Amino acid sequence: MAFPRAPQNVAAGDVILEARGVCVGFGTKMVLENLDLDVYRGEVLGFVGGSGTGKSVLMRTILGLTPMKAGRISVFGQDLKEATIAERTAIERRWGVLFQQGALFSSLTVRQNIQFPMREHLKLSQRLQDELALLKIEMVGLPRDAADKFPSELSGGMIKRAALARSLALDPDLLFLDEPTSGLDPIGAAEFDQLIYKLKETLGLTVYMVTHDLDSLHTVCDRIAVLGERRVLVTGSIDDMMACEQPWVKSYFRGARALRRA
């Protein structure tokens, strides 16, 4: 079942993230060249592309973890290169991140993992932090007793949920998710999709989601951006993707794997 979608014709003022002419490379190898991308407020943007095309590199570049050779990225209307340290910190407080690898600190319990960004950014009493951590744990559908467990004591699906709870620690406006459903069975993945959709609806989140999961793209994403040839090749709705004749898009959305899904 597909969820209702956000309007496609949003006003320009609703752009929450704008990337222009982004170039990123390692040594002489360019991974991204002249990449442009807009993310609109309140949407779930699904970001797809072949393995190794640079989806994680782009996310890390937006987050300031990988340097750009050229280009400009603005988030919440603020150019990230021109931001002062205080402005940068304020922006970081407004986004949450779930990385593709190393989702949680293995030496910390779930509660301590969730409180980690709170300690960095907020001055709250331990009691309030404990209450907030429990709230996030419930929000992502984990049992309360997961709070005192270490990541090694959790299933893969629970780890994803706990990592999501940590990414929600600071009540972000914008959530970055890199392959959140990879490694989950189809039912677990569908439940996770429903959770993302519910969070978007109830918290008004904007979600930037790198994914290979065709079900997620069909059910939870309002818009899809396709990375290829070192840039964003096409953007549009799932219907646009299904009608697209670009060879990679066609084989991805209408190829053998897509047909098995139907």
Ligand SMILES: Nc1ncnc2c1ncn2[C@@H]1O[C@H](COP(=O)(O)OP(=O)(O)OP(=O)(O)O)[C@@H](O)[C@H]1O
């Ligand atoms: N720190 C780095 N140093 C050198 N090369 C890197 C670095 N990080 C990424 N790369 C290279 O950049 C390219 C894009 O990698 P990236 O991890 O972004 O791919 P991806 O699209 O996320 O793939 P996947 O779908 O498999 O996660 C790859 O060729 C990768 O080897």
Ligand SMILES: [Mg+2]
């Ligand atoms: Mg990746």
